Amino acid sequence: MAETLLKVTGLKKHYAVGSGFLKKTGYVKAIDGVDFTIEKNTVFALVGESGCGKSTVARLVLRLIEANGGDVLFKGKSVFSLKGDNLKAYRRAVQIIFQDPFASLNPRMKIFTTLSEPLLIHKLCPRSEFRERVGKLLNNVGLEPDVMNRYPHEFSGGQRQRICIARALALSPELIVADEPLSSLDVSIQAQVLNLLKDLKAAYGLSFLFISHDLNVVRYFSDTIGVMYLGKIVELAKSEDLFSAPMHPYTVMLIESAPKIRKTSKPQRKTFDVTSLDVPSPIDIPSGCPFHPRCPKCSDICKREIPQLLTHNGRLASCHLL
Amino acid sequence: MSLLSVKQLSVSFNMAGKNVRVVDSLSFDINESEILGVVGESGSGKSMTALSIMGILPDSAKSGGQIVFKGQELGSLNSERRRALRGNAISMVFQEPMTSLNPVLTIGYQIAEVLTTHKGMSVREANKRAVELLKEVKIPSAEQRAKDYPHQMSGGMRQRVMIAMAIACKPELLIADEPTTALDVTIAAQILNLIHAIKEEKNMSVMLITHDLAIVSEHTDRVAIMYAGGLVELAKTEELFAKPLHPYTIGLLNSIPGGKGDALESIPGTVPRADRLPAGCRFSDRCRFVLPKCRAEEPELRDVGDGRLLRCIRNERLSL
Numbered sequence: 001m002a003e004t005l006l007k008v009t010g011l012k013k014h015y016a017v018g019s020g021f022l023k024k025t026g027y028v029k030a031i032d033g034v035d036f037t038i039e040k041n042t043v044f045a046l047v048g049e050s051g052c053g054k055s056t057v058a059r060l061v062l063r064l065i066e067a068n069g070g071d072v073l074f075k076g077k078s079v080f081s082l083k084g085d086n087l088k089a090y091r092r093a094v095q096i097i098f099q100d101p102f103a104s105l106n107p108r109m110k111i112f113t114t115l116s117e118p119l120l121i122h123k124l125c126p127r128s129e130f131r132e133r134v135g136k137l138l139n140n141v142g143l144e145p146d147v148m149n150r151y152p153h154e155f156s157g158g159q160r161q162r163i164c165i166a167r168a169l170a171l172s173p174e175l176i177v178a179d180e181p182l183s184s185l186d187v188s189i190q191a192q193v194l195n196l197l198k199d200l201k202a203a204y205g206l207s208f209l210f211i212s213h214d215l216n217v218v219r220y221f222s223d224t225i226g227v228m229y230l231g232k233i234v235e236l237a238k239s240e241d242l243f244s245a246p247m248h249p250y251t252v253m254l255i256e257s258a259p260k261i262r263k264t265s266k267p268q269r270k271t272f273d274v275t276s277l278d279v280p281s282p283i284d285i286p287s288g289c290p291f292h293p294r295c296p297k298c299s300d301i302c303k304r305e306i307p308q309l310l311t312h313n314g315r316l317a318s319c320h321l322l
Numbered sequence: 323m324s325l326l327s328v329k330q331l332s333v334s335f336n337m338a339g340k341n342v343r344v345v346d347s348l349s350f351d352i353n354e355s356e357i358l359g360v361v362g363e364s365g366s367g368k369s370m371t372a373l374s375i376m377g378i379l380p381d382s383a384k385s386g387g388q389i390v391f392k393g394q395e396l397g398s399l400n401s402e403r404r405r406a407l408r409g410n411a412i413s414m415v416f417q418e419p420m421t422s423l424n425p426v427l428t429i430g431y432q433i434a435e436v437l438t439t440h441k442g443m444s445v446r447e448a449n450k451r452a453v454e455l456l457k458e459v460k461i462p463s464a465e466q467r468a469k470d471y472p473h474q475m476s477g478g479m480r481q482r483v484m485i486a487m488a489i490a491c492k493p494e495l496l497i498a499d500e501p502t503t504a505l506d507v508t509i510a511a512q513i514l515n516l517i518h519a520i521k522e523e524k525n526m527s528v529m530l531i532t533h534d535l536a537i538v539s540e541h542t543d544r545v546a547i548m549y550a551g552g553l554v555e556l557a558k559t560e561e562l563f564a565k566p567l568h569p570y571t572i573g574l575l576n577s578i579p580g581g582k583g584d585a586l587e588s589i590p591g592t593v594p595r596a597d598r599l600p601a602g603c604r605f606s607d608r609c610r611f612v613l614p615k616c617r618a619e620e621p622e623l624r625d626v627g628d629g630r631l632l633r634c635i636r637n638e639r640l641s642l
Contacts (some may be wrong), residue, residue, distance in 0.1 A: 069464040
């Protein structure tokens with residue numbers, strides 16, 4: 001039995017909107033009851049369209065924002081009640097890689113300063129060893145140690161993302177939250193960074209909470225996938241199962257929408273009918289199943305009752321029609 | 323029959339006293355009612371090529387070569403006749419629907435403006451036509467939405483508005499520069515299918531610029547692969563994906579993860595800056611098949627049969 005590293009239960013984040021004098025306050029249910037677990041040395045991916053709450057989950061797990069309900073357990077301990085030294089230790093064990101490597105490195109700091117700052121804050125080693133440690137970190141992500149004396153603007157996007165990964169590794173974390181780490185990179189560079197993440201996962205026994213909208217990348221990298229729609233997980237399955245036999249109509253739609261390379265004859269136009277065009281606003285979530293206005297299989301019950309995430313043939317999905 | 327011929331196009335900028343070429347002697351044709359895919363990473367010169375065809379290069383750019391549209395050399399036209407063509411016979415959809423619409427005008431007005439300018443329609447007529455165009459791009463309750471401002475619409479809706487604007491004058495050539503990069507996959511699929519349907523219906527040609535090979539494989543008839551400002555391979559879409567010949571094309575295809583597998587074969591290094599191109603073949607410093615001859619001189623773009631073009635000296639021996 002694999003060891004559970006992170007357990008998220010009933011996580012909720014609601015934002016108040018339209019509040020004012022004598023005005024009724026509405027709520028955006030950005031996250032509305034999300035459960036999942038991440039086992040040691042595995043990759044859990046969250047996929048979904050923009051606005052479905054994937055990044056909000058990441059920030060809640062990191063405790064960058066506070067939740068309205070539910071709990072996040074890291075090695076069995078509640079993250080939300082951590083204080084002082086315990087919180088600092090948690091911050092050390094869980095690191096993040098952001099989407100945009102151009103915005104997430106301080107342009108005025110040399111790479112050395114950026115990478116040694118976490119060592120300084122967490123007092124991991126004496127100053128005299130900083131250069132050696134930073135050099136090693138850069139080596140691990142495939143950069144020459146002497147680049148530590150340069151500034152971020154001297155690097156390309158792929159190199160900057162490597163530096164961001166090195167920064168995340170500086171504190172020897174156990175879990176890395178990667179929020180769309182590839183989407184601002186060119187195709188040929190994406191493959192390089194993806195290979196690097198895969199190597200690091202094996203070398204350091206890392207676990208990942210991996211957020212992406214690119215299904216090819218998710219399929220390649222992750223072990224378990226949670227499909228999110230309007231703040232809820234609608235399907236949760238092993239990566240192979242999800243792609244070979246998607247259960248929820250939304251998962252089917254996502255997989256069918258993704259363009260695929262076909263090496264033989266010209267592919268036919270897609271037949272999947274998208275009844276409604278856009279993702280509904282999270283302020284005004286449709287009644288019943290939130291996906292029903294766009295669902296091609298929608299029936300009466302879908303408009304009335306909210307489906308629960310239930311087990312169907314050993315897999316989790318929330319749909320009335322299963 | 324080719325609708326548009328680009329001949330020996332080059333675009334250069336002056337950078338710190340040095341003349342830097344971002345597009346280098348590029349030649350290709352777009353045939354009538356075909357979709358040509360133009361693929362390249364950032365810095366490959368694909369957007370600059372589009373801007374050259376539209377005649378909206380930045381002032382600091384210097385361009386050479388010829389662009390012939392229906393037998394007419396565009397460079398020889400004065401700015402007024404060029405403007406009459408732009409948005410009319412040749413129109414463009416940009417990547418960012420957020421920044422390419424005017425935030426202080428209703429979308430109905432912005433579409434109607436194209437028609438009053440180019441077709442001399444009355445405002446009333448143009449407004450009516452604008453609503454019809456919104457229906458053509460499948461925007462629900464078009465009459466009401468025509469009175470909306472861009473900020474009231476989602477990204478996918480805005481891109482539909484951009485397409486409505488681009489097709490308002492029934493263009494013969496539509497240039498779509500990364501039309502779906504800013505959108506979710508589900509919405510992107512809708513937009514591409516829409517462009518495809520309009521192309522069939524109106525019998526226009528489309529130049530689809532993208533970095534996504536999967537989109538190219540699903541939506542184009544022919545593909546041009548660009549690298550660091552130059553064309554490296556041009557082929558029919560099926561032939562390109564069945565048997566890619568240029569090492570860069572092969573590398574791009576291998577970079578895409580398919581299923582759960584072993585290490586991806588990525589292309590080492592990064593796209594060189596336009597002012598620091600390697601000597602000889604511009605791909606030589608990242609190519610795993612490189613020969614001494616590759617570094618000595620730039621290979622010619624040659625016909626390898628059936629109109630397929632390739633800029634590489636050793637296609638026969640590449641193991642695939």
